[in-house]
Amino acid sequence: MASPKKKLQGLVAATITPMTEHGEINFSVIGQYVDYLVEEQGVKNIFVNGTTGEGLSLSVSERRQVAEEWVAKGRNKLDQVVIHVGALSLKDSQELARHAAEIGADGIAVIAPFFLKPRNKDILINFLKEVATAAPALPFYYYHIPALTGVKIRAEELLDGIQDKIPTFQGLKFSDTDLLDFGQCVDQNRQQQFAFLFGVDEQLLSALVMGATGAVGSTYNYMGKKTNQMLEAFERKDFSSALNHQFCIQRFINFVLKLGR
Ligand SMILES: CC(=O)N[C@H](C=O)[C@@H](O)[C@H](O)[C@H](O)CO
Numbered sequence: 001m002a003s004p005k006k007k008l009q010g011l012v013a014a015t016i017t018p019m020t021e022h023g024e025i026n027f028s029v030i031g032q033y034v035d036y037l038v039e040e041q042g043v044k045n046i047f048v049n050g051t052t053g054e055g056l057s058l059s060v061s062e063r064r065q066v067a068e069e070w071v072a073k074g075r076n077k078l079d080q081v082v083i084h085v086g087a088l089s090l091k092d093s094q095e096l097a098r099h100a101a102e103i104g105a106d107g108i109a110v111i112a113p114f115f116l117k118p119r120n121k122d123i124l125i126n127f128l129k130e131v132a133t134a135a136p137a138l139p140f141y142y143y144h145i146p147a148l149t150g151v152k153i154r155a156e157e158l159l160d161g162i163q164d165k166i167p168t169f170q171g172l173k174f175s176d177t178d179l180l181d182f183g184q185c186v187d188q189n190r191q192q193q194f195a196f197l198f199g200v201d202e203q204l205l206s207a208l209v210m211g212a213t214g215a216v217g218s219t220y221n222y223m224g225k226k227t228n229q230m231l232e233a234f235e236r237k238d239f240s241s242a243l244n245h246q247f248c249i250q251r252f253i254n255f256v257l258k259l260g261r
């Protein structure tokens with residue numbers, strides 16, 4: 001079974017894919033981007049080619065190059081680089097998973113296929129398993145984001161017995177506001193060492209109460225430092241400071257959401 005050098009925890013920035021004005025990937029800024037995350041934001045884990053990185057809008061070749069560049073520039077600077085390899089084509093997804101292993105990424109994550117959708121848990125698990133098998137030495141994370149995939153299979157149901165099917169399963173990135181589902185994922189898997197990574201940045205504090213072990217999000221690119229202060233306040237059980245930090249983060253995200261995306 002794959003075991004990560006250490007458990008993925010704390011903040012994970014979902015990286016933006018830098019582009020030139022001509023719509024080409026701007027590889028030249030990725031080195032500076034890594035330094036900025038580490039030095040200015042105190043964020044040492046990244047999630048590449050996900051929602052924020054627009055991975056699903058890139059070609060397989062672009063996704064490979066982006067992953068390679070982040071792994072290369074992050075070497076000896078970042079703790080973990082997780083590559084999102086989900087795709088509608090199983091073969092594309094497997095190719096990206098194998099590639100992530102070859103370049104030395106620390107893990108792979110996969111969303112549910114979102115056009116012809118899996119009708120039930122078994123179909124979804126089988127798809128995920130086929131991808132995970134292509135990178136048998138890499139920790140595997142399921143990326144639950146029902147609002148965007150339209151796949152409403154509850155994470156709690158999916159996690160039930162998942163390691164029997166996917167031995168490399170190491171955790172869940174949970175991008176939904178259903179804290180009953182999230183809480184039950186944590187509660188029912190306490191004996192496992194899974195990473196429970198929350199993905200709704202404006203509600204992270206409530207997920208910490210439910211047992212989140214970390215968080216993946218777009219705002220950790222620029223509010224990593226602030227969110228780390230919230231995590232530290234929570235750790236020392238200073239809940240009123242933690243709440244003040246969360247409100248401050250919420251005011252910012254609320255402002256951004258009102259601008260429209
Ligand atoms: C849908 C989406 O992009 N979600 C991101 C990651 O899960 C979050 O980081 C949000 O951008 C953030 O919570 C602001 O709403």
Ligand SMILES: CC(=O)C(=O)O
Pocket residue numbers: 014015047049050051052053173199216217218
């Ligand atoms: C937020 C996140 O995890 C993503 O952009 O994929």
